[in-house]
Amino acid sequence: MAASSKAKSGRRLAFKLTRKRVIAVVLLALGAFIFIESSSLDSELVTTLTFESRPTGEAPAVADIPVPTSAYLLVIGLLFIVSGALNLYEFAVPRWRRISLALMALCGALFIPTVIIAAAAGNDTNLTTIVAESLRLATPLAIGAFAGIWCERAGVVNIAIEGMMLFAACFGFTTLFFLRGTPLPLETAQLLAVIIGVLAGGLIALLHGWLSITFRTDQIVSGTVINILAVGVTSFIRREYLLSTEAGAAKLGNFAIPILSDLPVVGEAIFTNQPIFFMMFVMLASTHIVMFYTRWGLRTRAVGEHPHAADTLGINVNRTRWTNVFISGMIAGLAGAWFSLEATGSFNDGMTRGAGFIALAAMIFGKWTPIGAFGAALLFGFSDSLGIRLQMVGVGFPVQFLQMVPYAVTLVVLAGFIGRASPPKAVGTPYVKE
Amino acid sequence: MTPPSPVLEVRGITKRFPGVLANDKVNLTLRKGQVLGLLGENGAGKSTLMNMIYGLYKPDEGEILVTGAPVDIDGPKDAIELGIGMVHQHFQLVDVLTVTENVMLGNETVSGPFLRRDKARREIEALSREYGLDVDPDALISDLPVGIQQRVEIIKALYRHADILILDEPTAVLTPQETLGLFKIMRALLDRGVSIIFISHKLKEVLEICDDVIVLRRGAVAGHADPKASTEQSLASLMVGRDVILEVDKAEAKPGDEILNVVNLHVHDDRGLPAVEGLSFGLQRGEILGVAGVQGNGQTELVEALTGMRAVEDGRVFIKGVDMAGASPRKVTELGVGHVPEDRQRDGLVASFTVMHNLVLCTYYQDAFAKAIVVDDRAIAENARQLVEQYDVRPPIINNIASGLSGGNQQKVIVAREFSRDADLLIASQPTRGLDVGSIEFIHRQIIRMRDAGAGILLVSSELDEVLSLADRVAVMFEGEIIDILPIGDADRDTVGLRMAGVREQGLDSKMNTVGATR
Ligand SMILES: Nc1ncnc2c1ncn2[C@@H]1O[C@H](COP(=O)(O)OP(=O)(O)OP(=O)(O)O)[C@@H](O)[C@H]1O
Ligand SMILES: [Mg+2]
Numbered sequence: 001m002a003a004s005s006k007a008k009s010g011r012r013l014a015f016k017l018t019r020k021r022v023i024a025v026v027l028l029a030l031g032a033f034i035f036i037e038s039s040s041l042d043s044e045l046v047t048t049l050t051f052e053s054r055p056t057g058e059a060p061a062v063a064d065i066p067v068p069t070s071a072y073l074l075v076i077g078l079l080f081i082v083s084g085a086l087n088l089y090e091f092a093v094p095r096w097r098r099i100s101l102a103l104m105a106l107c108g109a110l111f112i113p114t115v116i117i118a119a120a121a122g123n124d125t126n127l128t129t130i131v132a133e134s135l136r137l138a139t140p141l142a143i144g145a146f147a148g149i150w151c152e153r154a155g156v157v158n159i160a161i162e163g164m165m166l167f168a169a170c171f172g173f174t175t176l177f178f179l180r181g182t183p184l185p186l187e188t189a190q191l192l193a194v195i196i197g198v199l200a201g202g203l204i205a206l207l208h209g210w211l212s213i214t215f216r217t218d219q220i221v222s223g224t225v226i227n228i229l230a231v232g233v234t235s236f237i238r239r240e241y242l243l244s245t246e247a248g249a250a251k252l253g254n255f256a257i258p259i260l261s262d263l264p265v266v267g268e269a270i271f272t273n274q275p276i277f278f279m280m281f282v283m284l285a286s287t288h289i290v291m292f293y294t295r296w297g298l299r300t301r302a303v304g305e306h307p308h309a310a311d312t313l314g315i316n317v318n319r320t321r322w323t324n325v326f327i328s329g330m331i332a333g334l335a336g337a338w339f340s341l342e343a344t345g346s347f348n349d350g351m352t353r354g355a356g357f358i359a360l361a362a363m364i365f366g367k368w369t370p371i372g373a374f375g376a377a378l379l380f381g382f383s384d385s386l387g388i389r390l391q392m393v394g395v396g397f398p399v400q401f402l403q404m405v406p407y408a409v410t411l412v413v414l415a416g417f418i419g420r421a422s423p424p425k426a427v428g429t430p431y432v433k434e
Numbered sequence: 435m436t437p438p439s440p441v442l443e444v445r446g447i448t449k450r451f452p453g454v455l456a457n458d459k460v461n462l463t464l465r466k467g468q469v470l471g472l473l474g475e476n477g478a479g480k481s482t483l484m485n486m487i488y489g490l491y492k493p494d495e496g497e498i499l500v501t502g503a504p505v506d507i508d509g510p511k512d513a514i515e516l517g518i519g520m521v522h523q524h525f526q527l528v529d530v531l532t533v534t535e536n537v538m539l540g541n542e543t544v545s546g547p548f549l550r551r552d553k554a555r556r557e558i559e560a561l562s563r564e565y566g567l568d569v570d571p572d573a574l575i576s577d578l579p580v581g582i583q584q585r586v587e588i589i590k591a592l593y594r595h596a597d598i599l600i601l602d603e604p605t606a607v608l609t610p611q612e613t614l615g616l617f618k619i620m621r622a623l624l625d626r627g628v629s630i631i632f633i634s635h636k637l638k639e640v641l642e643i644c645d646d647v648i649v650l651r652r653g654a655v656a657g658h659a660d661p662k663a664s665t666e667q668s669l670a671s672l673m674v675g676r677d678v679i680l681e682v683d684k685a686e687a688k689p690g691d692e693i694l695n696v697v698n699l700h701v702h703d704d705r706g707l708p709a710v711e712g713l714s715f716g717l718q719r720g721e722i723l724g725v726a727g728v729q730g731n732g733q734t735e736l737v738e739a740l741t742g743m744r745a746v747e748d749g750r751v752f753i754k755g756v757d758m759a760g761a762s763p764r765k766v767t768e769l770g771v772g773h774v775p776e777d778r779q780r781d782g783l784v785a786s787f788t789v790m791h792n793l794v795l796c797t798y799y800q801d802a803f804a805k806a807i808v809v810d811d812r813a814i815a816e817n818a819r820q821l822v823e824q825y826d827v828r829p830p831i832i833n834n835i836a837s838g839l840s841g842g843n844q845q846k847v848i849v850a851r852e853f854s855r856d857a858d859l860l861i862a863s864q865p866t867r868g869l870d871v872g873s874i875e876f877i878h879r880q881i882i883r884m885r886d887a888g889a890g891i892l893l894v895s896s897e898l899d900e901v902l903s904l905a906d907r908v909a910v911m912f913e914g915e916i917i918d919i920l921p922i923g924d925a926d927r928d929t930v931g932l933r934m935a936g937v938r939e940q941g942l943d944s945k946m947n948t949v950g951a952t953r
Contacts (some may be wrong), residue, residue: 295547298531298535298538299539302531302539306526312522313526313540313541314540
C-alpha cells in the first residue's frame, strides 16, 4: 500500500459549477441590474403600499407603508450582490455556509415585494388588489393544473387540457345562450350551463381515454387530436349558432362567504367573489386530500408509478386510469367554464388562449402536487396581473423586465431550492398485461 | 410417517408464448409446511409457471388445485384470496411510496375512503416482530437496500395472510449474510404452517432449505430430486441435461506488464458522500484480480469511476500508462476496456433495441459498422449472427427485442459484446448474477480464456465462491478501502470472510464480536 501515500493529485478542477453557484451568478446579475437601475431613479420617489381602496381622507383600517423607492432598491441591489458573491465561494466553515445560504433564501423571499415596489415606483400600490387579481387570474390555471394532476398521477399524459377547456367554454356558453329564451331563472340556467360545461370536458376526456387507454394510441398524439378538434368544433358552433344574435350573457354572480366576507380589507376583495373562483380552493383541498389521504389516491399514484406492481396486487390498472381521466376532464371543464361564464359572459374562438398549456406548466412547476401547482398558478396569475397594471401606470422601470421577473424567480427557485421535478414514472406508457 | 397433505397442485399446465412453448404439461405438488425447490436453466419457464399460479398469466391447458379443490384463478386478486403470495423475481414495489403504503396497497386499511396508515403500520410492526422481518414502516422504498426491499415483499404477502408463498429467485440479489437472514425467516414461516416454493440458481441453497426439488428443462418437468440424496453435481446435470463442471479449471496465471494502476482514488456515491476513500492497487495483464466485499462498500462506485461513468473526486487511474481519471466512457472503451456492468438492465442494454443492435452499442459508429453517418445494418446483423451462435444466446434470433429475453440470455448478450472486442482490460461486475449453472460455467470459461489471451481482468463479485474460484489475487474492499490483497493461495474462505467484515490483520479477537453487526 505504498502508493496510497503518494502526494494528493491537485489536477482536479478547483472550481465546480454547482447548482448553488448558478443561482449565485443569477443573483449577482440581478443585483447589478437593480443597483444600476435604482441609481437612475429620482431619489425623492416614494412608493406607498396600501391595503384597501377608500375615499380620500378616510382613516384606513390598516396603515399605509411608505417606501423610499430608490433607497430601497439600492439596498436590495447590494443585498443581492453580496449574497451572490458569498454563495460563489464554497465556505469550509459551516457557520459561514449557513449564513450565505440564509442570505440566498432572504433574497428569494424579497423578490416579489421588490418587483411590486419597483413596478409602482412613486405611486400608491394596493397590495390587496394585487393579491386578489393574481388569484382571480390564476383560477383557470390552477384548476387546469389540478385536472392535469388527476390524469398524470394515474399515468396518462393530458396535453388536451386546452382542448377540453375550449369545449367546455363553448358548450357551457351555448347552453346558457339557448336557455335564455326559457322561463328558467338566470341562476338556474347558469348553474346548468356550468354543469354542461363540466360534462363536456368529461366527455372529451372519455375520447382521450378511449384512444390512449383502449387503443394505446400515443397519449401526446391523442391529446393533440383533441386540441385540434376543439378549435374546429367550437368555432363551427360559434359561427352556426352564436353569431346570429348578439352573443353576450350575464356573468356568474358574486357570492359572499358568510362571516369571512365581513372581515376588514380581505372580506370584500377576496371573500366576495364568483363561484368558480371559490371552486378553485375546493378543488385544491379535495385534490390534495384525495391524492394523499384516501385509498383511491394511493391506488392512483401506484398505477401512475408502477402499474405492474399495482396489477400484482389485484388493482385494475386500466379501470383506475379511465376513472381518473374522466374526472380530469370534468375538472378541466370547470376551468373552461371560467372563461365563458365567469370571466366574460361570451364565447370567442380560441378564447382559452393557451391557458391549458400554462396549466400544464404549473403542474410541472408544482411537481405534480396540488399545493405546488397552486403556487405556480398563482405566480403566473401574479405575472399576468402585473402586466395589466403596468400597462395602466407608466413606470420608470423597463416593463418587460418586471414582467419577466416572476418567471426568473420560478426558475431560480425550482433549480436551486426544490431540485429536479420527476413525473410519475409510468406517465405516457399504456399498460399492457403479459 | 405419511407426508403432509398437498396444499397446492398443478396438473398438466401448458403455456405458449408466440414462438415459445414456455410450459409443457407441468405437474407439481407442494405440501403443507414444506419447501419445494424449483430449478431450471434460464428461460426454462419457472417464472412463467409461478405467474400462472399467481394469476398474472392464464394457462392454455391444465388445472390448479388448492387444498385439493380445483380453482379458477383469474387475476392476482383471486390468488390473494386463495392465500397465495408471491415475491417476484423483479420486485413489485412502488419506489416513491413508503413501506406502509406499499404493503397496504390493494388491501388498504381504511375508515370510509380514508387511509388508516397508523393501523396498517401497527400491523406491519406486529408482523416484523413475529417473523424477525426488521423494517422501518415509514421509510421510502427508494431509500432501502434490496435486502430490505425483499423483506417488504414478504411482509406484503404475509399481510394478506398468504399460506402459500412463492419466492422467485429471492437470493439472486442478496449477500450471503442476507441469504442466511432470509432462511431464518423462511424457517419461522414453515413453523407456522406456511408452505413455500423456492426458486434459485444456487444449488447449495436449494440443497440446504428444500424438502423436495423439481427440475424444469425447456418448459417440461425433467425430473424430481430428493435433496437429502442429491449433490450439487447431480442437480446441475439434471438441469442442464449433461454433466456440468462446477469447478473452474484453469492454469497458473502468467502475469505480464501492468495494465491498470489506481492511485489514491476518491469517489462519491449518489448522495455525494465518500464511497471510495483513497484506494490504490495495480493489475497486470494475464491475471484476474478478484474484488470481494459485502455489497455497498464502494465496489459499485469503484467500477463506475474506472469505466468513466462516475466523476473521480481525486486520484489517478492509469490504464496502459495513460491517466484516464475523469475520461468519458467512450474514451475508456476505445482504449481497449471491456465492461460488464453490475445492473444489466440499466447500464448494459437498451431494453427496447434488438439483440443485434445491442451487440454493437459501443462500436456502431466505427468503420466496421457504419458508412459515414449511416449505420450498416448488414454488417451489424452478420456480427450478431456470429456472436449469438458463439455465445449460445437463446433463442438465437437477432431481431428479438432485448427485453423479451430471459435474464440469463440478456447477460449473454452483454458478455458477447464485451468479450468479443478483444479488450486488454476487462472490468466485470457481478458477471453471473441470476444465471444458471450452465451459463455460469460458460462465462467463467470465457473469463479464463481472455486472461490466457493476455488481458487483465478485474472481477467484482459479491459471490465469495466465484471470486475464490476465478481470481489469482483477491482484494477485499471494506468501507471504501482495499483493506488487504491476498494471493489466491492465502485466500481461504475464513480469512477473506473476516476481512470482508472489516477485520484487519491485527486484533482479530477484539473485532470478532462486531462481525455480524457491521452491515
Ligand atoms: N411475456 C412474454 N412474452 C413472450 N415470451 C415470454 C414472456 N415471458 C416469458 N417468455 C419466454 O418464455 C420462456 C420462459 O421464461 P421464464 O421467464 O419463465 O424463464 P425462467 O425459467 O424464469 O428464467 P430465469 O431463470 O432467467 O428467470 C423464455 O423463453 C421467455 O423468453
Ligand atoms: Mg425467472
